[in-house]
Amino acid sequence: MADILAQIGVAWLDPSLLLLTALGTAAGVYIGAIPGLSVTMAVSILISFTFTWRAEEALALIAGIYMGGVYGGARSAILLNIPGGPAAVATALDGYPLAQRGEAGAAIGLATVMSVIGGFAGILVLALAAPWVSEVALRFQPRDYLLISILGILLVASLSGPSLAKGVFAGALGLIVGTVGLDPLTAQERFTFGVVDLWAGISPIAVMIGVFGIAEALVQLHHLDTQPIRQKLERILPSWRLVRRHLPLSLQSAGIGVGVGALPGTGGDIASLFAYDHAKRVTRNPSRPFGQGAYEGLVAPETANNAAVGGAFIPMLTLGIPGDAVTAVIIGALFIQGLNPGPMLMVENAHVFWFVVGSLLLANCCVLLFGLTGVRVFTWLVRCPRSVLIPLILLLSVVGAYAIGNALTDVYWALAFGLLGYFMKMYRYPVAPIILGVILAPLMDQNWRRAIISVRDDVPRLLADLVSTPISFTLTAAIVLVLAAKLPWHRRRHHQ
Secondary structure (H helix, E strand, C coil): CHHHHHHHHHHHHCHHHHHHHHHHHHHHHHHHCCCCCCHHHHHHHHHCCCCCCCHHHHHHHHHHHHHHHHHHHHHHHHHHCCCCCHHHHHHHHHHHHHHHCCCHHHHHHHHHHHHHHHHHHHHHHHHHHHHHHHHHHHCCCHHHHHHHHHHHHCCHHHHCCCCHHHHHHHHHHHHHHHCCEECCCCCCEECCCCCHHHCCCCCHHHHHHHHHHHHHHHHHHHHCCCCCCCCCCCCCCCCHHHHHHHHHHHHHHHHHHHHHHCCCCCCHHHHHHHHHHHHHHHCCCCCCCCCCCCHHHHHHHHHHHHHHHHHHHHHHHHHCCCCCHHHHHHHHHHHHCCCCCCCCHHHHCHHHHHHHHHHHHHHHHHHHHHHCCCHHHHHHHHHCCHHHHHHHHHHHHHHHHHHHHCCHHHHHHHHHHHHHHHHHHHCCCCCHHHHHHHHHHHHHHHHHHHHHHHCCCCHHHHHHHCCCCHHHHHHHHHHHHHHHHCCHHHHHHHHC
16 A cells, blocks of 8 residues: 555655646646647647657646646636536536526536546546456447437437427537438448548537537627626635535536546536436436526536546556547557556556556646636636627637647638527527437447447347346446337326
């Protein structure tokens, strides 16, 4: 135990490593707040600068950027209704209405504290239960990932507001957009219409920037004469009473975040949507209706997406399988440093595992520090006149879309989806299900193919397999229960 604490303490006691983690976290917070500048992109660029660094120095900086970047997306989501990344999409649903009520400071403060709680929960599971959790994650078959994606699509009901039909339409549109490009198994063109630029598909980030950022700017053109809302900044750090009230929901969401994050190929974006749906189902008396500034709608996704960071490291460090896109890049960084992530890492380089744990703990503490500072500067964005704010939103959106792949094509897609999002908002269609569909389409598509290939196109056998293992049975039962909850007789009984 003393050796483990000493290895964790290396990240805290070495001044250079401490500084690198703090700088990485600060950079991550601000990179994550800029739409289009993803954490994956930042980590990828950093690797080219860390060839000659010690492994500890590279990991310290990367851990800080990863932890800070996942949290940073919440700031633009709350202040501008533009999620800094897919993991902050659910945060915008109630975070932005809070800013419109003049509570941007309180929303950022609560999001920061809950993100830190989620981060600590994810790191704790990483430290104590990594081998066990990774073993469970390894048992997931393609059919189980298919069931998870189907369960995710059912979240449309939670994101669609009063009209389920409009939500289903938006979700289906997202699924279609998510399948544009070359078939992942056969390389056949799908919905490309002979256009070579569509072979690589449509970037989910470009869609997100369009339907949230550009669409919001166009909607704000109808309110140019509206006076900016005065934000309450007397208290940014939330009261202990408020934190204690939402602590049970935060811990439940952290469990969802760790569990989903530990599944290869998922990540904080799916975890936050699952947590938001869970909050809507279990919260009897929300502070306000969901979608209108409910604190519970802010607590759940922010806890889950940061908890998913620790979860994503579990399969990467113990099995050599990336939990999400960022950890896939980190695997490359470890190989560059001469380290082999996988089962032998704990045997041959156990100190690396515990150093990562220590760096993540330090980065999470830095998130609390940097998350609660600079709030007054950020909230200036929502206090400035709309004649200044709208061009700023459009500029950030265009720059963010171009930064995805340094291509004008992504800018054109962002503008196109901005127009689509504008008309959808004007006719009261929800836009969040579009992002959900785009995110889940590749997961559903690939695992449907793998699942049907595994049973040699025998659909009855595939249906039988859906209840053949405890994992598959549990996921199938969850889908059945969610569908049953949407039946008219169940709704009438629930509201009586």
